[in-house]
Amino acid sequence: MPQTPPSPSQHTAGRQMRHERTEGDLQHCLLCDRNSGGLCNRIGRDGLEALASSSRRLVLPPGSTMVEEGQAAESFFNITRGTVKLFKSLPDGRRQITGFADPGQFLGLSRAGLYAFGAETVDTVHVCRFQRPQFEALLNDLPHLKRNLLTAITDRLAEAQEQMLLLGRKTAREKVASFLLGRTQTEQPPSDDTPPDPTPVASVPMTRVDIADYLGLTIETVSRTISALRREKLITSTENHCIRILSPDALRQIATGQTAG
Amino acid sequence: MPQTPPSPSQHTAGRQMRHERTEGDLQHCLLCDRNSGGLCNRIGRDGLEALASSSRRLVLPPGSTMVEEGQAAESFFNITRGTVKLFKSLPDGRRQITGFADPGQFLGLSRAGLYAFGAETVDTVHVCRFQRPQFEALLNDLPHLKRNLLTAITDRLAEAQEQMLLLGRKTAREKVASFLLGRTQTEQPPSDDTPPDPTPVASVPMTRVDIADYLGLTIETVSRTISALRREKLITSTENHCIRILSPDALRQIATGQTAG
DNA sequence: TCCTGTTATTGATTTATATCAAAACACTCC
DNA sequence: GGAGTGTTTTGATATAAATCAATAACAGGA
8 A cells, every 4th residue: 555645647647737736736626526525515626726725635554643632623634535533532541432534524623722532544544634724714715615514514413413322222233233334335436327236345444442442342242243243144254344234124124223133 | 480482571671672573582682692602602783683583582391392303404493591302213212312402502403404313392491493594594694603603513523422432431320420510511600700619510400211311321220320429428419400519529530430439 | 188190219130241261363574 | 484463253251230120209280
């Protein structure tokens, strides 16, 4: 895996440049823009240029600390590749992962100028980083950006509520089934015309420890539960860090508690 | 308890009116504005007039359904009095209360035009209700309102993350201690110069069922745990639906897991 | 005031999941 | 290719909280 930013040449092939650096970032933004649902949607070419010139792209290796709980919130990130884990901890080390942020998601909101959570890369992660004052300025200049951010946070809040239902009221089996189904959404191919894969694949780049800390379980219970689902032929492990869901309907039944087992 | 809106006369005494109804609501808004942290902060008199004329005040009896999960999101509420519970449910009736909304909080964000949660009044609740299209228009007209909403949602998201830590990783005792401490913040008097009460009082208008569904426990465990804290003289029950915290420091230690017991 | 339904408390027992322990597997680096 | 390290799986046992069950406290209406 290359850990240096990819050369912009592959993106700008066949186009003329204006300013080297900015144009490279702009191309990157234009690519981003095609993936719907992100912060940069419907923001217009001028907006994208402003975003491109205010941000820097970074590539972070697995296990990098991006944000520490309680630190001054200096940066705002938009993830373009890879997976980031967000978490809160207790003094004795117990940890709760509050979410995994995949490409298209932002990261770095603050309460009273301080981050209220920690964030660490799960695998190799590409981000656009903004300095906070510049991002604030962009928010004021680009009403679409503000609106997109509002929509994005609203989605996050809804996800958080769903996760609270999981943590507070679901069994281990229901939790794991919900988790696996949730990990299929993110990796949808950009084309709309292909029919949905009847046996979707869950992207699981994180360790058992991370899954356990996300579901409020121990690693042993996670492992046992995944083994049980495999034994029942509802899922099957594929190559690198992926799990194929053989029976999405059955898994959905389990995830929503509509099953005896 | 009166369930009709209070007469505006007590607020407008000694002032001249312009339009009867609007002026009454405006006075109400001006009062709201004094409580910091709400949506209507720093919004200016013109903004308050726009808000007042776009909203209706309502008084809802205990147990009223304000929002149903999956319904079209037609209204947006700002709570001015009382407590509302927000929740998500599973098909078999298991329920997770995702938060209690107290005065100053909003309610009614939607994802894709549908409410993602249910909401029900705990006690008698006063709200300002906006129709969604009108609220959207206000958001575009009043940049301060948009900014306040962004700040408010960010706070909610941080609270949700804290609650996930509680649900996933805290013991019953730690959960109850956290809950009681959390219920003291809201009822702070508006004056800043008084020293903080050394034995704060937690406002607990909700039933044991609601507390259990909020903490991911059963009513029996909640009851037993509160009894234990009382036996240890860390708390004491006062009159109507309140619990006095005799030893906030000890309770804080418990809530953050820094204690043997 | 008593009656009645609801809510809260307390006790006895069960159970899902945690904890403790060890073996199997999968990398990485010589 | 094999030693060494970390991760995952599987097994045996313990325990916190759930469940089942009964009593006690409370609130509202006649």
